[in-house]
């Protein structure tokens with residue numbers, strides 16, 4: 100029986116590359132041959148903690164940013180054929196619950212997650228074939244197409260904001276997601292100020308279109324520093340927090356202008372609380388919104404943007420590796436030597 104390689108997460112900082120029989124798709128399923136997968140901050144979190152409260156529980160295959168080619172198509176599948184190049188999103192919504200009916204599929208009561216992008220092949224379940232599989236545009240490089248998922252999260256985040264005309268924005272955090280926010284906001288004509296602790300990451304931010312960068316410390320003064328960098332030193336109309344640290348949540352509140360909006364994107368650990376300046380929140384009418392994950396509409400929008408080639412997200416892919424190099428790449432992400440790696444089989 101022909102076999103393929105699957106990277107398993109066994110526990111905290113414990114992975115193993117296993118050989119398994121290549122699965123065959125049952126009715127409604129497809130078999131994906133992975134062309135590229137990208138490592139993500141969530142993968143690093145999952146690797147360190149040995150699991151994730153909603154996405155997966157070890158031992159299990161992992162990796163969730165992916166693109167591939169259909170190697171086999173199960174009976175009853177319509178719209179897809181063997182050889183089609185696709186992007187499969189890492190979650191599938193039910194389409195029927197009250198959130199799905201309201202177009203808020205990211206909050207679906209029955210949201211399913213798909214993991215196992217760090218492998219040669221992946222069996223795509225029926226719901227994902229129907230609701231979460233997208234054609235990869237011709238000419239779009241697999242390494243870029245694999246980043247559809249995080250960019251879809253960024254598009255979802257921006258769609259939650261009230262941003263109409265181009266304005267002054269602050270992005271807190273220059274990890275891959277923060278940098279994608281920078282690239283997209285700059286592409287839409289906004290003046291973007293980026294804050295982070297790591298100078299090299301700020302350099303990438305400038306490459307992607309940040310007009311200004313601010314080296315912040317991890318302390319509470321970060322909000323004031325960022326506010327001082329805005330044009331009239333009054334703060335920005337839109338502030339996006341993309342670090343997942345409670346101090347940054349508070350700093351985001353300190354960097355927003357009167358009447359402005361804060362989008363809280365970075366997920367903190369369960370049980371975390373953050374301080375909010377209640378006086379500012381009330382008297383300056385600050386809008387604070389939590390934003391999570393992506394929706395089918397934003398997955399398609401992200402894919403279209405990647406196909407357009409305007410964002411230059413190849414700057415985020417600072418390492419290329421094969422399946423046996425994933426663990427090393429995660430280590431270099433942890434030590435902040437690289438932002439993201441692309442894994443090809």
Ligand SMILES: [Zn+2]
Pocket residue numbers: 139140141142163164248249
């Ligand atoms: Zn991701």
Ligand SMILES: [Zn+2]
Pocket residue numbers: 192193194195196197198199204206207208209210
């Ligand atoms: Zn639903």
